[in-house]
Structure formats: structure tokens, C-alpha cells
Amino acid sequence: MTVIAENKVNFTKALAPTALSVNKSDVEKANCTLENTPLPTSRTEDWKYTRLVKIGKVEFQNTEATIASVNPYTIVDSMCTFVFVNGHFSKELSSREIPQGVTLELLSDTSTGLAPTTLKLENELFNATNTAHLTGGVSINIAAKTVVEKPIQIIHVLKGDHVISNFKTIINAEKFSKACIVQGFFSENGESNFCNNTSEISLEENAFLTVDKIQYESEQTFHVSTEEVQQAKDSNFTINTFTLNGGLVRNNLHINVNGQNCESHLNGAYLLKNKQHVDNHTIVDHKVPNCESFELYKGVIDDNSTAVFNGKVFVRKDAQKINAFQSNGNVLLSDNAAINSKPELEIYADDVKCSHGSTTGQLDEEAVFYLRARGLSEKSARHLMVSAFVGEVLEKVENEQVLEFIHGILKKRFDWNL
Amino acid sequence: MIKIENLHARVEEKEILKGLNLTVNAGEVHAIMGPNGAGKSTLASVLAGREDFEVTEGSVDFDGKDLLDMDTEDRAREGLFLAFQYPVEIPGVSNVNFLRTAINEIREHKGEESISAKDFMALVREKSALVELDAKLASRSVNEGFSGGEKKRNEIFQMAMLNPKLSILDETDSGLDIDALRIVANGVNKLKTKDNATIIITHYQRLLDYIIPDFVHVLFDGKIVKTGGKELALELEEKGYDWIKEELAAAAQ
Numbered sequence: 001m002t003v004i005a006e007n008k009v010n011f012t013k014a015l016a017p018t019a020l021s022v023n024k025s026d027v028e029k030a031n032c033t034l035e036n037t038p039l040p041t042s043r044t045e046d047w048k049y050t051r052l053v054k055i056g057k058v059e060f061q062n063t064e065a066t067i068a069s070v071n072p073y074t075i076v077d078s079m080c081t082f083v084f085v086n087g088h089f090s091k092e093l094s095s096r097e098i099p100q101g102v103t104l105e106l107l108s109d110t111s112t113g114l115a116p117t118t119l120k121l122e123n124e125l126f127n128a129t130n131t132a133h134l135t136g137g138v139s140i141n142i143a144a145k146t147v148v149e150k151p152i153q154i155i156h157v158l159k160g161d162h163v164i165s166n167f168k169t170i171i172n173a174e175k176f177s178k179a180c181i182v183q184g185f186f187s188e189n190g191e192s193n194f195c196n197n198t199s200e201i202s203l204e205e206n207a208f209l210t211v212d213k214i215q216y217e218s219e220q221t222f223h224v225s226t227e228e229v230q231q232a233k234d235s236n237f238t239i240n241t242f243t244l245n246g247g248l249v250r251n252n253l254h255i256n257v258n259g260q261n262c263e264s265h266l267n268g269a270y271l272l273k274n275k276q277h278v279d280n281h282t283i284v285d286h287k288v289p290n291c292e293s294f295e296l297y298k299g300v301i302d303d304n305s306t307a308v309f310n311g312k313v314f315v316r317k318d319a320q321k322i323n324a325f326q327s328n329g330n331v332l333l334s335d336n337a338a339i340n341s342k343p344e345l346e347i348y349a350d351d352v353k354c355s356h357g358s359t360t361g362q363l364d365e366e367a368v369f370y371l372r373a374r375g376l377s378e379k380s381a382r383h384l385m386v387s388a389f390v391g392e393v394l395e396k397v398e399n400e401q402v403l404e405f406i407h408g409i410l411k412k413r414f415d416w417n418l
Numbered sequence: 419m420i421k422i423e424n425l426h427a428r429v430e431e432k433e434i435l436k437g438l439n440l441t442v443n444a445g446e447v448h449a450i451m452g453p454n455g456a457g458k459s460t461l462a463s464v465l466a467g468r469e470d471f472e473v474t475e476g477s478v479d480f481d482g483k484d485l486l487d488m489d490t491e492d493r494a495r496e497g498l499f500l501a502f503q504y505p506v507e508i509p510g511v512s513n514v515n516f517l518r519t520a521i522n523e524i525r526e527h528k529g530e531e532s533i534s535a536k537d538f539m540a541l542v543r544e545k546s547a548l549v550e551l552d553a554k555l556a557s558r559s560v561n562e563g564f565s566g567g568e569k570k571r572n573e574i575f576q577m578a579m580l581n582p583k584l585s586i587l588d589e590t591d592s593g594l595d596i597d598a599l600r601i602v603a604n605g606v607n608k609l610k611t612k613d614n615a616t617i618i619i620t621h622y623q624r625l626l627d628y629i630i631p632d633f634v635h636v637l638f639d640g641k642i643v644k645t646g647g648k649e650l651a652l653e654l655e656e657k658g659y660d661w662i663k664e665e666l667a668a669a670a671q
Binding site for chain 2: 364366367369370371372373374375376377378380384385388389391392
């Protein structure tokens with residue numbers, strides 16, 4: 001196939017090359033992708049149900065901005081809180097008590113230059129944009145045998161019209177370490193802004209790492225997140241993704257299980273209303289034997305909003321004795337709401353235990369009547385049932401403050417008062 | 419307490435209640451019996467406000483208020499309770515959580531303060547003991563994984579928690595073994611006061627050995643066609659409903 005240069009996307013046109021010391025060869029590859037890759041359309045399998053036309057129309061810029069306070073965005077009470085506005089580090093709003101055994105470096109400060117990326121750059125427009133126009137980033141290293149008690153918190157705020165933040169988080173959890181990273185994504189005001197975020201996460205032998213991710217940008221915001229995760233043997237990785245607002249959100253989560261005896265937990269909840277669109281694409285790639293993965297995503301979709309779930313589990317040829325479970329459940333609250341759910345299993349080994357399932361339904365009206373017959377208002381009855389539905393995912397969150405923050409948003413945005 | 423006059427109701431195009439009259443006073447227990455398809459459960463559904471049924475004629479006065487004009491939840495808040503024939507399983511919704519919400523919404527409706535966590539838990543302990551419902555079941559998801567008997571006991575437990583003025587038990591006895599039946603009946607009897615009333619809808623006389631009704635009504639073809647004391651139930655048990663049909667036919671001629 002010949003690709004013509006006129007295909008070059010518009011949205012990066014006004015962006016300066018990254019000022020960070022990104023690996024040179026990566027930048028070249030990324031630029032090559034940007035030159036030659038058109039905006040994916042619904043004919044591109046990976047983007048079949050997510051229309052990018054709106055992103056394609058905006059000429060994004062990156063500008064620095066300040067926000068008055070970080071309080072509304074503070075998820076957990078942590079003295080290790082790093083705040084970024086439009087991808088730029090905000091020194092005033094951050095608290096920088098870095099726990100012992102943790103090194104945390106801003107990518108804008110690093111003198112040594114970034115290692116080659118683990119992200120796929122070829123044909124991947126958003127990864128390429130992120131690489132070639134990287135705004136800011138952070139690299140976190142948790143030393144061997146370090147147990148970090150309190151979560152490390154990274155807060156992102158977008159502010160201004162047509163602003164793009166190309167941000168990268170690098171996490172390396174060394175042998176036998178244990179830590180939790182809390183990430184929050186917010187927007188303050190502005191139309192058509194874009195958070196284009198990548199993470200490269202690596203767990204060494206027997207490391208335990210949890211990432212709690214809260215996405216709560218505005219309905220005018222675009223968000224694309226790509227997480228590339230590598231798990232070495234005996235490691236245990238958990239990621240909880242809560243998409244509570246955002247105009248167009250796409251999460252690419254790719255877990256490479258490279259070592260034996262690993263556990264991977266992927267939990268997600270997405271609650272949509274109005275015209276939101278949220279797309280979760282996950283891949284768990286079991287390359288070696290004796291591992292377990294557990295995936296649970298649940299969605300509540302209201303008004304004219306649409307959601308996509310595409311979960312792929314690979315079990316490679318020699319990866320015997322794999323237990324892989326995947327489940328996606330959806331509740332549609334309106335006749336105009338839609339979900340495209342596609343669970344996929346590709347198994348090349350013969351001694352494995354894998355299951356996947358997808359359910360989509362409406363609320364059980366008989367149950368709503370039952371609750372009303374006990375004195376609950378129709379609204380409370382519906383909220384109670386929806387929150388019970390999503391509750392299964394919320395239960396996976398261990399950090400009480402994260403949970404409390406989510407409940408606060410549910411009250412604010414969805415008027416849940418339970 | 420409740421005065422039902424000339425009640426007509428239909429589901430889709432089918433008329434099921436055809437001019438039903440019934441008055442229940444405080445302190446009374448009424449049993450409504452009748453063959454399948456007579457309209458017993460329709461009556462319960464219409465009173466609780468199920469939207470599949472359309473009332474085409476008649477009135478229901480509930481303690482001076484127009485019951486038919488109220489939403490389901492307002493009927494409950496005014497003190498009407500329906501024990502479901504088929505209690506619904508609601509995964510993930512905890513029994514006690516939803517009951518606390520229910521009690522608080524009922525209290526708010528009456529302009530009262532919310533119940534404190536301590537008082538609520540004391541109430542749960544007291545009322546679950548009444549129907550011998552395991553405290554663990556009380557806090558599990560509503561009816562999920564409950565046996566038939568546990569579901570019915572849970573209905574009476576909720577009734578006890580909500581302390582209604584008028585309770586309608588829709589075939590609460592169906593499918594219960596004798597032990598569960600005793601427990602359920604015992605619960606209902608203990609909750610009985612001079613200020614509340616109970617309507618028991620049943621197929622079988624058996625329950626009426628344990629809950630003694632003041633009146634027994636026969637519901638047939640959408641109307642109450644015969645009313646008597648508790649001995650009428652025994653007669654029905656023994657002779658079935660054919661003699662009533664014959665009596666009606668004779669009267670019609």
C-alpha cells in the first residue's frame with residue numbers, strides 16, 4: 001500500500017518538536033509515522049467504533065498555564081504529589097516528599113536522555129505524536145525491596161482552548177518492591193483540549209504495583225492513554241481505570257506477561273452520559289506458562305453516549321496452565337445509548353483455563369418496582385441498582401481515599417446520593 | 419383503613435377486576451381466596467401501583483387519601499406494604515442498605531429525622547429475630563441465593579422493618595414447608611396491632627390455621643362474591659370452588 005504524504009494529520013501541525021531529550025531514533029520513527037499515517041477511520045479495525053474526525057479538525061497547541069489550587073483534584077492525601085498543568089510541572093502546587101527508596105525524576109530535568117521507548121511507534125499516530133512532541137513526563141523508580149506505604153500521586157490538569165498535553169509516565173518497580181501510583185486526569189476550562197498520555201511500566205521479579213487511574217475531564221476534552229506494561233516473573237500488577245467524564249476517551253492498555261507465575265488484574269468502570277464516547281481497548285499477552293489474569297470492566301451508559309470495550313487475551317503456544325478470566329458488563333439507561341463490546345480470546349496453548357463474557361442489558365424494571373414498593377423513590381431505586389452494578393468494580397479498589405473521591409464525583413456528576 | 423369501591427382494572431385489553439368492593443378496618447385480618455385467574459394477584463398489584471395495570475373505574479380510599487392517585491413509593495410511604503408473591507433478586511444491593519434508604523425516605527416523607535445508624539442496627543437485630551432470619555442474610559444482597567422460604571421470611575422481615583399500616587401478603591404461603599409457614603405466620607401475628615391491618619391473599623386454607631382471619635372473602639371473576647368467617651376457608655378447602663360457581667349461576671337465573 002502506498003501512503004501519500006497529504007495524509008499527514010493536521011492536529012500536530014502547530015506543535016513544536018519536543019524539547020525533552022527523547023531518544024533520537026524514536027523521534028525519527030515517530031516523525032516518519034506522523035508524515036505517513038492518516039487519521040484512522042472506521043475502516044481501521046482498531047478504531048472501528050471510535051470516530052476521530054473531531055480530533056483531526058483541531059490544530060492543537062501547547063501552552064503553559066496556571067491553576068489556582070490543586071485541592072479539587074487531590075485524590076489522596078499524599079506528601080508525594082506531582083502536579084502537571086498542560087503537561088508542565090507545577091512546582092508551587094506539588095508536594096515533593098519523596099518516600100525512601102523511590103527516585104522520581106522529571107523528564108524535563110533528565111540529563112542522560114531517555115532510553116528507547118517500549119511503545120509501538122509504527123502506524124501508531126498517538127504514540128508518535130506523544131514521542132515527537134513530548135511536553136513533559138516523569139520517571140519513577142522504586143528500589144528493590146522497598147515497600148512504599150502511601151501512594152505516589154500524579155495529577156494532570158488541562159487548561160485552555162485547543163491545548164494538547166503529550167505526557168509520559170515511566171514506572172520501574174524493582175525486585176520485591178511494592179507501591180501504588182494514583183493518577184488523576186482533569187480539565188479546568190477550555191474547549192477541544194487533548195490529553196495524549198503514555199505510560200511505560202515495568203515490573204521486575206516479584207514486584208507488586210497498583211495503578212489507580214481516575215479520568216474526570218470535561219465533555220469537551222479528548223483523551224488518549226496508552227499503557228505499555230512489562231511483567232517479569234512472580235510479579236503482580238493491578239490497574240483500576242475509572243472513566244467518569246471526558247468527551248472522547250480512548251484507553252489502550254497492553255500488558256505483556258513475560259515471566260512465569262505472574263498475576264495481572266485489570267479493572268475498569270466507565271459511566272457516561274450526554275454525548276460522551278469512551279473506548280477501552282485492552283490486551284493481555286500471556287507469553288509464558290503458569291500465570292493468571294483477571295479482567296473486569298463495567299459500564300453504565302446513558303443519554304446519547306456510546307462506549308466500546310475490546311478486550312483481547314492472547315495465550316501463546318507454550319504458555320500452558322494459564323488462567324485468564326475476562327468479563328465485561330454494561331447497562332444501557334437510555335434507548336439512544338450504545339455499547340460495542342468485543343471480548344476476544346486467542347489461545348495457542350492446549351492446557352489452559354480461560355473464560356470471557358460480555359453482557360448488556362437494561363435495569364431490571366421488576367426490581368425497580370420492588371424497591372419503589374418499599375418506599376424508595378424511582379431515582380433512588382435506579383441509582384441503588386446502578387451503583388450495585390458498578391460496585392463490583394469499586395470493590396476492587398483498596399485505597400479508601402480513592403474510593404471516597406470516586407463517590408464524591410458520582411454524587412456531583414450523577415447525583416448519586418447513597 | 420382502606421375502602422375499595424367498584425374497582426375495575428385491566429391489563430392490556432383484558433379486564434380482570436370487574437367491580438370489586440372491599441373495606442378493611444384497623445385491627446382486622448382479611449383473607450382473600452379464589453381460584454386461579456380470579457384476579458387475586460391483580461388486586462395486590464393494582465393496590466401497590468404496578469404500572470402494567472390500568473384502573474378503568476372505581477376508587478380506593480386509603481386512610482382518607484386517594485390511593486390510586488399516588489406513585490408506588492408514596493403508597494409505601496403512606497403505609498401500604500406488599501409482600502411479593504415472587505420476591506425479586508437484586509444482585510449487589512444489600513438488604514439492610516436499601517432498607518435504611520427506604521426507612522429514611524419514608525421518614526423524610528413524614529417530615530421526621532433520619533434514623534441513626536445505631537437505632538437502625540438495633541431495629542435490624544430485633545426484627546430479623548422476629549422472623550428467625552439469620553443476621554447474615556439480612557445484610558446480603560436482596561434475595562440473591564435465598565431459598566424460597568428465606569425469600570418469604572425476608573418479605574416479612576422487611577414488613578417488620580417498615581412497620582406499615584396495611585400489609586398485603588400475596589401468596590406468601592405458597593411453596594413454604596410447615597416450619598417456614600409457622601415462622602412467617604408467627605411473624606405476622608406478632609406484628610399485628612389494633613392500629614394496623616392485613617390482607618392475606620392465598621390459595622390454601624393452611625395458612626389460616628396460623629393466622630386467624632376476621633373475614634374470608636371469595637374472589638371470583640374479578641369480584642368478591644362471598645364473604646364469611648374463618649369457617650368459610652375450611653369449607654372452600656373441602657369443597658373447592660365449584661359450589662360457589664353453582665350458587666352464582668343459580669342466583670343469576
